[in-house]
Amino acid sequence: VYLETYGCQMNVNDTEIAWAILQKNGYARTWDLAEADVILLVTCSVREKAEQAIWNRLRHLKALKARRQQARVPLRIGILGCMAERLKEEILHREKLVDVVAGPDAYRDLPRLLAVAESGQQAANVLLSLDETYADILPVQTSAGGTTAFVSVMRGCDNMCSYCIVPFTRGRERSRPVGSVLQEVRMLSEQGVKEVTLLGQNVNSFRDTSEVQFQSAAAPGLSRGFSTVYKAKPGGLRFAHLLDQVSRIDPEMRIRFTSPHPKDFPDEASVLQLIRERHNICKQLHLPAQSGSTRVLEAMRRGYTREAYLELVHHVRESIPGVSLSSDFIAGFCGETEEDHQQTVSLLREVRYNVGFLFAYSMRQKTRAYHRLRDDVPADVKQRRLEELIAVFREEAARANEALVGQSQLVLVEGPSKRSASEWCGRNDGNIKVIFPDAEMEDAAGCEALVRAQPGDYVLVKVTSASSQTLKGVPLCRTTLSRSAACH
Template sequence: MLRQWWLRGATACSQFSRAHSGCNTSSKPKRSIPEDGLQLSDFIKEGTKKQRMKQIIPSIEDTKEYLNPEDLRGNGRTVCYVTYGCQMNVSDMEIVRSIMTQYGFVESEKREKADVVLLMTCSIRDGAEKKVWNQLKLIRSNSVNKSQIVGVLGCMAERVRHDLLAKRNLVNIVAGPDSYRDLPRLVAVAAGGSNAINVQLSLDETYADVQPIRVDAATKTAFISIMRGCDNMCTYCVVPFTRGRERSRPIESIVDEVRRLRDDGYKQITLLGQNVNSYRDLTMSPSTSSEDRVPGFKTVYKPKTGGLTFTSLLEQVSDAAPEVRFRFTSPHPKDFPMQLIELIASRPNLCKQLHLPAQSGDDDTLERMGRGYTRDLYLRLVDDIRKILPNVFLTSDFIAGFCGETEQAHQNTLSLIRQVGYSFCFVFPYSMRGKTRAHHRLADDVPEEVKAQRHLDLTTVFREEALKLNQALVGTEQIVLREGTSRRDATYSYGRIDGGVKTVFPNPEDIVKPGQYAKVLITEANSQTLRAHLIGEANI
């Protein structure tokens, strides 16, 4: 097209020159815009669009010329850590704490006075990003430290990128999920008066060698990140673009971390990943499992083979810490082979609570979401799980008002919730995210007020079903891991039963300490909480 435009322009210029050089012409030629309607400004705009901003500014090589290793040291400078979003963000901030501490930075809770404020952010919904923007403004307006450095980390940093730095008075550094090791250098650049960014995604970064600094060690519960990224490419989800491709930690590094936590008295560990049960350690010998994906479920990628799978990992951590409860999140339904369910059924320290994200109960909606299964396949999986784990507690995720969702589709989702009976559901109104396939191919055509009503409907129905499940527990004895003290009454403690439901029980003499198991008798229940009498200390 560019060549045609140039030739047309050249022809017009030639005719114009002949007309003014004495050539015999019957009429004066007119200059006109080429037939395709494009002008030079259009090509300049197109060229600018294709230019990609650099992912690391300034480059590591450039800063070697003016930063020395001592410049990267904290030397007692204070850092305030602020975390938004999911458990993965909590785990990531524990990694950041460890890295910054190793470089001599000291944690501070005084946000307005800290030398550095680092915000771990979420980008899965528009509301999460708006909350961060508002907090950035508050941090700047309340700060009493004129040289304070503010950094945005995590998913929002990866998605919004350079636009964060455009707000020069709000943000100094931007670091994506795979660049936390570079934070001391980024802080050093910002301390010199320049903004800095590193949003380069990695194919192999897992932070396996970093020992996290836990936020609240007193609860004796911990998160362990076992894999990062996601390959599922659900049409609504921005995670593959903010977290990158799937890669798993070596299994031995995870088992070693479990042993350390066990020795430190931890009694509950949650294994984390964007698609946690697709874990596959390719550094080890091939898996003996014949099938890791649930039959009938589809993916956008070719079947993955070799290595040790999530079932192998769960077996090894269960063996390494038999007195520690293990949970995991967030999984995908396709990665629940029956070998995994049988393992969970056979081990008392593997919790009988499974997160089984459905997102919708309507086949057409599931197809537009790119979930890789139908309602019937999902329900068959639920039935297969309950044949092996009849008392399993199931939780799920649902999106209200996804692109093209009709009223009938919404009713189909409500009926799925009633049919399955979840103990808890995470329900959110749909929020269109840039870069996703839905953003490029679908229309966000459900009105906001309809999304809000459907969100309310989903929440109401899941709570009705959860109430039935919890009321059925009244009169039963359960094992609870004490996590802390009730905010409403200091004589009461709280924890969770094996199925994950929060339970409050009297513990006035502090007989059961945080991190200890207690046997309780369930006496009351609502849709989200159980109340119980303490029977005494217990073990699993």
């Protein structure tokens, strides 16, 4: 089987889950398309461009399948994930190319679906579940070097933002039992993984209700000035408890999490307190804003105003000095005026994010925007506004990063730099890429001999230059996460 992944980190994790299931059922994995008997694409539906990439890929695979049929060597093609959920009928009927369609909650059914396909019939399962979390399946990690890993802690989303297809392709929120997450993180620690990212479509609304003794806990609060479409579920273990437990497993393992919703950082914010106090929880937060205009935010059903969002940013920066912030923005949402756009520009300037994910709006069927709003911003205007947002983001990110020049940053080495084999690439605590030369350095453990960095090492790097996306520096010494924290 040959697996190809498109889209978000959840899809990377889903690929590992699907592979774990297939491996248990006797499949072998190939990294060579020409060797494959089965090709599975794990797909994304969040924007039209993402789906277009899949249709283009299928056109390429059509030629490969035709050649296989001439040689009488069968080839089965499967579409997995969000696009399978959204476009099942179209995928099955368009040119009869695809043999298997499996939605995000149907991966356990893959062996049966592939067996049906072997008999020459098309097979599909796009049923969404209220409880499927794949808690008992330990994903087979495939990330390069084995230094970093993703761990899914919950699936689905209940927020129903008007632009977003995710609740329709991934279903309602359900959380994995805490014990299952801890088991997976322990296993990764034993394998030598040095950084784990806890994943969820809405990760900080995590709520494990599998433990009866925690059923009576009160419903969570919301960040000040925020509202939600849904009544919060009472009871259960919350995200702060999970983060606390995960961070205790291995003091040499960095912990990140994504993607949270800004509404779920209430003022008592035990999550923010944990980030400040634990040396191995990264001082980095993703706070998706989507727009800087209160009017547009209301149309998006985000549950907050510009003012409430900025108050949260101020609260986060007060709580966690030196925190790195990232965000998502949509250019050209329904009804967005030039004034609305300028408010987003000014928000980018005011907050000065370190990392940004910016996209032009893409109308999705089934969403509230599709039924209630008009996609009335012309494509060329969307593109111009997007380019303006990107330019402002880069300008401000460069300023934020330039402030780090002269400072020492603890870098987890991930592997060689893509541009030069004589340089290493890694990330600092704030999730910013850091490049430094492969040179001899001291070891903070005190051994006499000089050492060279390897993937999985923590290296203290003095920053010498910065751009909007990258820091460059010189290595000072190899160290550990605990020793580095003690020095600060």
